Amino acid sequence: MAAKVTGLNYRLLRMPPNVLLICTDQQRFSALGAAGNEEIDTPNLDRLASQGVLFENCYVQSPVCAPSRASLMTGRYVHQHGLWANGVGLPDHERLFSKDLADAGYDCGLVGKFHLNACFGGRSEVRHDDGFRVFRWAHDPYPGSSENEYHRWLYTVRPDLAGADLDYDSLPAEIHYSRWIGEQTIDFLTRSRDRSKPFFFVANFFDPHHGFGAPEEYVRRYRERELSRPIPDALSGKPPIQTEASHESYAGHARGFTTYSPDELQEVKAAYYAMVTLVDDEVGRILDALDTEGLAEDTLVVFTSDHGEMLGDHELMLKGPMLYEQAVRVPLLLRWPSTIPAGTRRTDLVQWIDLSATILTAAGLTPHGEGQDLLQPSSRGWALCEYRNSGHPYADPVHLTMLRRDRWKLIVQHASRTRPRTGELYDLTADPSELHNLWDDPLHRDIRTDLQESLLDTLVATENRTQPRLADW
Amino acid sequence: MAAKVTGLNYRLLRMPPNVLLICTDQQRFSALGAAGNEEIDTPNLDRLASQGVLFENCYVQSPVCAPSRASLMTGRYVHQHGLWANGVGLPDHERLFSKDLADAGYDCGLVGKFHLNACFGGRSEVRHDDGFRVFRWAHDPYPGSSENEYHRWLYTVRPDLAGADLDYDSLPAEIHYSRWIGEQTIDFLTRSRDRSKPFFFVANFFDPHHGFGAPEEYVRRYRERELSRPIPDALSGKPPIQTEASHESYAGHARGFTTYSPDELQEVKAAYYAMVTLVDDEVGRILDALDTEGLAEDTLVVFTSDHGEMLGDHELMLKGPMLYEQAVRVPLLLRWPSTIPAGTRRTDLVQWIDLSATILTAAGLTPHGEGQDLLQPSSRGWALCEYRNSGHPYADPVHLTMLRRDRWKLIVQHASRTRPRTGELYDLTADPSELHNLWDDPLHRDIRTDLQESLLDTLVATENRTQPRLADW
Amino acid sequence: MAAKVTGLNYRLLRMPPNVLLICTDQQRFSALGAAGNEEIDTPNLDRLASQGVLFENCYVQSPVCAPSRASLMTGRYVHQHGLWANGVGLPDHERLFSKDLADAGYDCGLVGKFHLNACFGGRSEVRHDDGFRVFRWAHDPYPGSSENEYHRWLYTVRPDLAGADLDYDSLPAEIHYSRWIGEQTIDFLTRSRDRSKPFFFVANFFDPHHGFGAPEEYVRRYRERELSRPIPDALSGKPPIQTEASHESYAGHARGFTTYSPDELQEVKAAYYAMVTLVDDEVGRILDALDTEGLAEDTLVVFTSDHGEMLGDHELMLKGPMLYEQAVRVPLLLRWPSTIPAGTRRTDLVQWIDLSATILTAAGLTPHGEGQDLLQPSSRGWALCEYRNSGHPYADPVHLTMLRRDRWKLIVQHASRTRPRTGELYDLTADPSELHNLWDDPLHRDIRTDLQESLLDTLVATENRTQPRLADW
């Protein structure tokens, strides 16, 4: 059921709220207690959910980082903003909503990764005209760019570790990348922000991204439990790229599912959950800081993730050319005490691009891009996700387009030089685990055609027509 | 059959050629003697065809001016360059191939219309960073912008006409807009060009665009003939927007077909042909100037048009949300004596965006955009045309997408608020006149589905992915 | 005595006025009937003077075209705007006051030369971001750039003249460059302007610039008179560069004074006066058009010139490294019936840069640059003129700086590789013809020192300090 939202026009009646956007990396929807997962510990996120609204059907616009994050920051689909893959830079003329907020008087800050430009191989990410005054950048916890601020912090706190060969994923919590995110966020809230302005702060965690490691005390909590096994799927009737990916993840750059033993898979899940719980603890500390600063009431808090993780389901690991729910549906929590009734759950289909529209509207600004204000019931009725050889690149590019509509999920794998056109069609009501691909099922021929027509129309409807019409000719 | 093209790599062996691009406005493919039209007099264009290559299947990327011309100048589809309708400006970051040529040392000039920005209501077109040193702009022959250079020429030649209420279409040839185009082109070739450089010159005629008038001596030649009647079509089984358009052209801003008497229609055709013949005479004078200047051998001459004209066929006038061959197939002639064998005819499907690729390649430069070098056999096998409420705007926007492939032409009319989704499907082999719409024909259900899938894949394949991939992530 | 200016704040009480700026090239102050010259016929300019205010002591900021005109358009001194010589382009970041007017809603137009970039050798002048919608450019009447609009007009009116070897200076009035300026100005006033906006129009005449020719009927009027002889000056005690220049004008690119016979000099003066009278006739026609259009009351008309002409005085021709009154003092007339009392004469020292401040203030805008509103009494008390090898270049650069203050004129010729430092000092009260150079006069040592100190302080006071101070550090 949809959230009751206030009928008041908060754009006129009050000061613009602060906005705190907490974003994890690779956290699937189900990796959240409030989502019904009884195996995982996320008490702080669950508290956030109980104080605000939880969206059960939020889809990202791409199953990999950079294109997805570019959609978040621009409010536009991948085919609109043009950052079509990891390692591709956002075009200079694209406008970020953080820049809008900065221009409107917000003090804007960010900690962690950003990923609107190439970061591979030690590159320091080139900045866009992004409006952030505070920009404490570290793409990830691993060595690479010398300008990774996490490392400079780490080696400052622990100069003895400089030059050591570390397992960054498993560092103790007090020097972990996720702790650094929490620390910097709290520093901003309590010290670094410009108190003469409302703030917009982005805390971009790297967890629960693989490598699958976490501080030992977190991993131990899960290693000792009997965690559920992955959803088995022989991948028969599925596009061959999935079988390929089950053997080799990341276009061959990472171990595939089939190389893991069952025990290893459970270790991976334990570590994954441990990372989420580590983040959850930091979120708790951040929320506490908001309370202590007296900011909770006037701050719109958003918690979400940039895409999911297969975690062995369907015999797949990580992410890539697969658009299962595990990969493309993400947690989305909003808390804004004065405006959003506590404990709301929303089941309508929403999308990641809706966040910029929601935040700009809350700030009294006019959204641009394709998003809709999440504080109003969604009128869209579908969700779009695009993969354009967007992850580790396949030599013969793989392009997938997903349309989620009603009970259906259609995924088209467009033809490439060596791979014939194929696709997937799932009835999420009858088959929520997406085990039965109906793409070639004669009984579902009409709905497949209908959905492809819908998809065609959707792509046309969302073409880049931002240039204004000034005259009849 | 495809043209024999030389195997020599002209990019290495010789000086870059001059390029003369002659472009008319609203001239359909059939309005050309060399195309098999025995009613029309185009001796100079026919001569050009006999000296070079005639493309029998060249499609424009939009059936209206500005989006089509933006595709010509950028080498990109409408959904890529973003100038989606007349009255919309080309985004600043789009790059024109004229700028490439200028940067490479070409002396670039243009006379006539350009139409990469709004011109309605007397607007002087704002210039892009286009590279033209010579830019003698006049959107059309009608009063409007005071900076219309044709008018300043006209009132200079004939000051007695200043302020008079003139029928600009029917002015005598010696002061007609088309003569002005010819004069300025010849002026460039013989006087104004920078002789230290190769040139790129664009002669953008406004004829045979409606108003349907021409100098009396030209009209008379056709009025006295028995011209063929329009192709009748009750438009049953066709999308309702066509019936609407048959009553009111230009979204209600111009007379529709049904308001014309049969005699009037023949008058219109006579005037239309007269305009083409007027242009043909100017082309003859221009070709003579090339000969006189000794430039013919080293000059790539291109003749084409930005879209067609219904001329009463299918009970439709002008252009708009209709993608019949009359509207979207245009003349395309190339002459380059040293490289293109005389008298070639090509039947492969080519597109307007191929022109920039052809010209840049001829100039020894690297094409960007989606075009292919027309001097090589086309490997594409399809053509795309897009209408995005691109003409006079309908309040409820009309969006059409056409895919031409093999013998088939598919046209999807995407759903709008008040108009349900519909479409057209023609078998151009069996039904070259496009009288029988097979869209809802159960026997053609599979090919319709197949073509829509092709179209979907084509749109995805041609998304804007110009940003380079710099790294794996 | 200073003009009485109204005490009303016209910035608040009424609509911004139209502005018509008429500017000649190389017209010295004395070449004006209203300036007391009884030999010359300028009835229309005299009428303008009688209807407004005549400034008797207006100095330009440079004695040659481009630097002077850059000062006009930017309101800044030559050492500030950086266009230090003819053939040098204005830096992109300099702001023109025409752009301010355009941004504030003025319809801006220009006819004739502009000269903010190199034009030599047939160059088409590259445009600055100048705000002009109408821009009908012709650097001069001579063949050169094919984009010279005067020529295109001329050969359109008289196609028989195309290719002919013409004496452009002496063409009949009806096809003369000055007539073209008048025609285009009247066209703007009566037809081309956007009537929904106030206008700013610049009519940039080339006359009375040398070559010394004019339509025969104009020259004849003066040839038949006994015109005064040049002011003789043996140039003893003057800087040697003047003697050099008396033999060869334009750094050797034009005939020097000493190559003219006395009769030739009278011919030159007759031609020069004839050019002024030709301009005067066009000004009359323009003023008539203002009247006819009912615009006279609400239009601020400015008449001025970009620098003067030696015309044989001091045995010098043309302009260059000499800063006599003939070279640097120019006519300046303002007419604005509602605001400026008719028949005013002002003797205070004003400068060309004051024009932009005056016009922007009249338009209700905030001036930038160094100018002062001429409608208020001047508080400056001095004038500055700079020559930085600004004319035809000397191989060993010649740099002069002039300070006019009280009765004194100081001119410093800065040392160069081959030319020792020298200078001039004139007492304009005792020696209005500047015959006695007091630079080395022991009795004027103190005043020379004092003036040099003033000049030093003036250069420091007018350094480029446009960057705002944001904070104490």
Next chain:
Amino acid sequence: MAAKVTGLNYRLLRMPPNVLLICTDQQRFSALGAAGNEEIDTPNLDRLASQGVLFENCYVQSPVCAPSRASLMTGRYVHQHGLWANGVGLPDHERLFSKDLADAGYDCGLVGKFHLNACFGGRSEVRHDDGFRVFRWAHDPYPGSSENEYHRWLYTVRPDLAGADLDYDSLPAEIHYSRWIGEQTIDFLTRSRDRSKPFFFVANFFDPHHGFGAPEEYVRRYRERELSRPIPDALSGKPPIQTEASHESYAGHARGFTTYSPDELQEVKAAYYAMVTLVDDEVGRILDALDTEGLAEDTLVVFTSDHGEMLGDHELMLKGPMLYEQAVRVPLLLRWPSTIPAGTRRTDLVQWIDLSATILTAAGLTPHGEGQDLLQPSSRGWALCEYRNSGHPYADPVHLTMLRRDRWKLIVQHASRTRPRTGELYDLTADPSELHNLWDDPLHRDIRTDLQESLLDTLVATENRTQPRLADW
């Protein structure tokens, strides 16, 4: 005597060198052992001097930070680059030589202050297009901008200090701002630099800038010595602004000399020397790191300071509208073993702007700006220094211009609203302490005039004429 420089063209014969530019803040020339100061301990700087060249007469272009540093980075005088005072931003179109180096393939880094834009009141300095990949910014050691990286380091190392009310000047050496500079520099040399490229690194110390505090162990060394007393000067015959400044430094924002007791002045000097020695230790560590990395041979090391400090001499403290040697002459050491003979001393007049020319030349690039390659004997013979109300602003702006030439130093104080024109003239041979102002001395009238003429000519010679001359007109 001038350095012997190699006759080899190192631009052609070898790889471009690394460049390490170490710059202190407010260190006068005499605060250096190698300069002959026997009271101060600078063994590492003395070692550097003995290994390279020491310039005894290097003048900065402004006696305050931001204008001086803008001259360093642009190679241009204050009146050229337009950053005329602290708190003023460098115009966007000015080009930094670091950008040239970056474009040429250098890996560029900086630690410490930069000061090309306003930093007062907690502002985070807006960055220019500066080319630095590594940019670890901290304007000074004091709380202010949250983005001060020194503070983030400090509170990371010592979280217990966060929020404490600290005396940042006197923090222990291991957490002192100067140590942080040393640490980051060594980090760059040993870890953060891109080893595939030559580097350019700038280490911008804040010491020995006031507040006058240093780690206790450094201060103690000097407190226990008998340090020389300030140079007394009753300031009679000096411009009144100096007497004003002796009572109140910093335009009234800091204590003046007259408020200090003699003992306090000795404490100040002890602290000042202590700061220099603290820096010296860090320089030693940096030089050691160069040695350890094997970089010493191929690295051009520069040590200098942005301006001096009065330190009680002439009854003046700090800096401001006073251009004594203490304020404007700075240490300048260059070491480049392969090119500069060890132990060289140069007495010719050089300027801070010469550094960019020297470094660009060493890198094989073409210098722009006004500087000269210091590896060649200087041919200029003078030095210029400008104060344009550049420090803490006086309500009635104070403008000073200094010309140093031969044995003379001329300082003009330009007239302002309330302060008459005045000046200073010193014979540095006869009066090296600048005690006797000869400005009004009748016996030095001629030399004063001569120097003012020189200054006038120098300002004209160094006007901004960077726009190229493209043609004669």
